[in-house]
Amino acid sequence: MEGEKARLYVYHARQDDPKKCTARRMKQFGLVTMYESIEKLPFGAILLDPTAGKAISPADRQYAQKGIVVLDCTWEEVERVFPMLKVKHMENRALPYMLAANPMNYGRPFMFNSAEAFVAALYILGYKEQAFEVASRFKWGETFFALNREPLEAYAAAKDSADIIEIQKEFMP
Numbered sequence: 001m002e003g004e005k006a007r008l009y010v011y012h013a014r015q016d017d018p019k020k021c022t023a024r025r026m027k028q029f030g031l032v033t034m035y036e037s038i039e040k041l042p043f044g045a046i047l048l049d050p051t052a053g054k055a056i057s058p059a060d061r062q063y064a065q066k067g068i069v070v071l072d073c074t075w076e077e078v079e080r081v082f083p084m085l086k087v088k089h090m091e092n093r094a095l096p097y098m099l100a101a102n103p104m105n106y107g108r109p110f111m112f113n114s115a116e117a118f119v120a121a122l123y124i125l126g127y128k129e130q131a132f133e134v135a136s137r138f139k140w141g142e143t144f145f146a147l148n149r150e151p152l153e154a155y156a157a158a159k160d161s162a163d164i165i166e167i168q169k170e171f172m173p
Ligand SMILES: C[S@@+](CC[C@H](N)C(=O)[O-])C[C@H]1O[C@@H](n2cnc3c(N)ncnc32)[C@H](O)[C@@H]1O
Pocket: 016, 020, 021, 022, 023, 047, 048, 049, 050, 051, 069, 070, 071, 072, 073, 074, 075, 078, 093, 094, 095, 096, 110, 111, 112, 113, 114, 115, 117
């Protein structure tokens, strides 16, 4: 398990300011494969979806082997664009309660940028070195771990999605 990496994919909807786009920055560092067409996304992978009914958990590691996908769009477009990805039969998962550390949404729960979403998912799924590698490319990286250390450890030690839902109650105000 140590040193293992998950394949990371971004479906890029070309909606945000390219200068601020964290997915583009990840691509520059060779950390992610970026597609602008839905056809190329892998079947059976995990889709990080804030609207999903199921929370991500270590039990999803089996799907992470197919890949982890983020949809890089504006928050205003989330409700419209996620349903378009249904055709790919991915495993839609929401991230549990943590706080964003990025300058756009600092301190707000659940509203992660694309890179933060990868960092959180990788950590929970047990790809901790890869999570640190992604975070190290961003100014807010250390702050994300400082703000969320306790929940991240607790989620990474959880069994399944139901467990995660129980655990997150401890951290919610
Ligand atoms: C809405 S986009 C915003 C991207 C931002 N403009 C950037 O440059 O990083 C962030 C994406 O990260 C993932 N994400 C963010 N918060 C999430 C959450 N609470 N649960 C699941 N996925 C989440 C989703 O794939 C979401 O579409």
